[in-house]
Amino acid sequence: MALALDPAAQDLLFREARTANTFTDEPVTDEQVQAIYDLVKYGPTAFNQSPLRVTLVRSPEARARLVAHMAEGNRPKTSTAPLTAILSVDIDFHERLPELLPQAPHLKDAVFGEEAVRESAGSFNAALQAGYFIVGVRAAGLAAGPMTGFDADGVNKEFFGDGRQKALMVINIGRPGPDAFKPRNPRLAYQDAVVSV
Amino acid sequence: MALALDPAAQDLLFREARTANTFTDEPVTDEQVQAIYDLVKYGPTAFNQSPLRVTLVRSPEARARLVAHMAEGNRPKTSTAPLTAILSVDIDFHERLPELLPQAPHLKDAVFGEEAVRESAGSFNAALQAGYFIVGVRAAGLAAGPMTGFDADGVNKEFFGDGRQKALMVINIGRPGPDAFKPRNPRLAYQDAVVSV
Numbered sequence: 001m002a003l004a005l006d007p008a009a010q011d012l013l014f015r016e017a018r019t020a021n022t023f024t025d026e027p028v029t030d031e032q033v034q035a036i037y038d039l040v041k042y043g044p045t046a047f048n049q050s051p052l053r054v055t056l057v058r059s060p061e062a063r064a065r066l067v068a069h070m071a072e073g074n075r076p077k078t079s080t081a082p083l084t085a086i087l088s089v090d091i092d093f094h095e096r097l098p099e100l101l102p103q104a105p106h107l108k109d110a111v112f113g114e115e116a117v118r119e120s121a122g123s124f125n126a127a128l129q130a131g132y133f134i135v136g137v138r139a140a141g142l143a144a145g146p147m148t149g150f151d152a153d154g155v156n157k158e159f160f161g162d163g164r165q166k167a168l169m170v171i172n173i174g175r176p177g178p179d180a181f182k183p184r185n186p187r188l189a190y191q192d193a194v195v196s197v
Numbered sequence: 198m199a200l201a202l203d204p205a206a207q208d209l210l211f212r213e214a215r216t217a218n219t220f221t222d223e224p225v226t227d228e229q230v231q232a233i234y235d236l237v238k239y240g241p242t243a244f245n246q247s248p249l250r251v252t253l254v255r256s257p258e259a260r261a262r263l264v265a266h267m268a269e270g271n272r273p274k275t276s277t278a279p280l281t282a283i284l285s286v287d288i289d290f291h292e293r294l295p296e297l298l299p300q301a302p303h304l305k306d307a308v309f310g311e312e313a314v315r316e317s318a319g320s321f322n323a324a325l326q327a328g329y330f331i332v333g334v335r336a337a338g339l340a341a342g343p344m345t346g347f348d349a350d351g352v353n354k355e356f357f358g359d360g361r362q363k364a365l366m367v368i369n370i371g372r373p374g375p376d377a378f379k380p381r382n383p384r385l386a387y388q389d390a391v392v393s394v
Contacts (some may be wrong), residue, residue, distance in 0.1 A: 002232030004338030009206040013332075014239040034387050035199030041384040042211040044331065046345045048382045054391040062394040096389075100382055124345070124365065127321050131328020134241065135210075141201030148243045148321070159394065168321065185245045185297055187238040190231050192293075194251040197259040197356065 013138050018181045020143035021077055023174035028083035028142065030056075033173075036136040043132035047107060048100045051093035051122035052129035053165055055086040065158050070170065071149035081145065081172035086155065087133060088165040089126035091119050123168065130169050137173055143180065145172035210335050215378045217340035218274055220371035225280035225339065227253075230370075233333040240329035244304060245297045248290035248319035249326035250362055252283040262355050267367065268346035278342065278369035283352065284330060285362040286323035288315050320365065327366050334370055340377065342369035 003010065011017075033056060045051070057063050063084065070078050078084055094112035098105035112118050130146075137144040147170045155167040200207065208214075230253060242248070254260050260281065267275050275281055291309035295302035309315050327343075334341040344367045352364040 002229050003236065003336050005206055005209060005236075005336035006203070009202055010236055010336070012202060014236050014329075017239070019241050030393070032199050033391060037387050037391055039200065039202075039207055039211050041390070042214070042381075043328065044216050044341075044343055046343075048384075050385050050390070052390065056391065056393040058393045096385065100385070102382070121345070123321075124324050127324030128328040128331070131240065131325040132211075132332065134325070135329065135332055139200050139202035139207070144241075146241055146243075148318070184239075185299070187245075188247050188293065188297070190234050193238070193247070193249065194230060194234055194253065196227070196253040196255045 012141070013135055017138045018143070018184065020145045020172070020174070020176040020180040021182065022177035022180045023077070023081045023143070023172065024177045026082060026175045028173050032140050032142070033083070036133070036140050039139060040129070040132040040136035043129060045125040045128060046121060047097065047104075047111070049093050049097065049122065049125050050100055050129070051089045052126040052133070053088045053090045054133070055088065055159060057084045057086065066155065066170065069151040069154035069158060070147070074147050074149045074170075077145060077172055078147070078170065082174040083172070085171050085173065086159060086167050087126070087130045087169040087171060088160065088167045089122045090165050091115060091122055092164050093122050094118055123166070126168055134171070137171070142173055143176045147171065209338070210332055214335045215340070215381065217342045217369070217371070217373040217377040218379065219374035219377045220274070220278045220340070220369065221374045223279060223372045225370050229337050229339070230280070233330070233337050236336060237326070237329040237333035240326060242322040242325060243318060244294065244301075244308070246290050246294065246319065246322055247297055247326070248286045249323040249330070250285045250287045251330070252285065252356060254281045254283065263352065263367065266348045266351035266355060267344070271344050271346045271367075274342060274369055275344070275367065279371040280369070282368050282370065283356060283364050284323070284327045284366040284368060285357065285364045286319045287362050288312060288319055289361050290319050291315055320363070323365055331368070334368070339370055340373045344368065
């Protein structure tokens with residue numbers, strides 16, 4: 001047993017979890033999303049910057065505005081998933097830093113005064129959090145359908161008009177429907193991804 | 198019970214898991230790293246591009262070369278952790294795409310022909326995988342100490358001389374030692390991170 005995590009949890013989160021392309025009609029509630037958030041918010045980010053923001057696309061009108069910016073192949077599932085969320089980075093995450101890092105509030109300006117620094121650090125750390133979020137969706141017993149095939153500039157203008165947030169991923173969430181899964185593709189062998197020096 | 202994942206696993210991966218700043222001498226074996234990799238390799242990436250590479254810094258000579266490029270505050274723990282790894286993105290991940298995405302081998306050039314596209318997509322997807330990797334370290338019952346405080350250009354020149362790989366994170370791995378943990382900082386409330394539209 002090289003892993004401490006029990007095999008059922010390994011299956012739930014990684015081994016049997018799969019990207020879903022169809023979903024049932026069963027709703028995904030705000031309570032479920034809050035349970036996911038309240039688990040994965042603990043995942044680490046640099047300086048606890050916590051730059052990920054989640055926009056739940058709940059209204060039919062907002063859904064239509066989002067779907068218009070999705071790549072063609074992503075439109076049907078994004079139209080019909082019980083819940084679709086936009087994961088974005090808040091470029092001005094530093095405004096909350098004095099609260100999030102009370103032992104070093106001066107880092108708000110000393111490290112993150114420049115927007116270019118915030119955009120680079122924020123995008124990386126929000127991507128880490130997006131990884132945690134996908135794991136969290138699975139921890140809720142739901143299937144995730146993460147997508148990067150969309151017009152990010154279009155989504156940003158449509159949903160984040162002030163330029164402060166930038167979309168990183170759109171993710172469908174729900175119970176898998178009929179024929180939800182494509183065959184799993186191979187992964188790189190250990191020795192092709194990991195080396196020792 | 199809003200989550201399907203059992204509470205002990207929630208604690209192991211997120212609620213009780215903490216970034217460690219000191220470690221015991223207990224070695225981290227290649228078998229443990231392989232078990233971590235063989236779990237988290239299943240985490241999704243766009244087009245299954247799987248761009249994350251892991252460089253285990255095993256030799257004292259390599260460790261010294263790495264420590265020289267770490268931020269001052271990260272040097273003592275990076276010098277003494279039982280295992281330190283460099284997580285990087287392989288900008289030429291597309292070379293493996295025909296193998297990783299056998300149903301659409303043409304995407305290697307059609308989507309990823311340009312280096313700028315690969316660098317952007319690869320860095321985002323490798324960051325997702327870095328998130329999975331941190332979860333995987335914790336799944337092995339080990340503590341992770343992820344760091345972005347290092348001179349990335351220096352590390353890249355030192356370890357990835359051909360320019361093909363770019364360091365995203367350095368991570369210490371091991372069993373937590375004395376006074377390993379700082380007090381946990383607050384996280385954003387649900388309503389500050391998640392909105393509905």
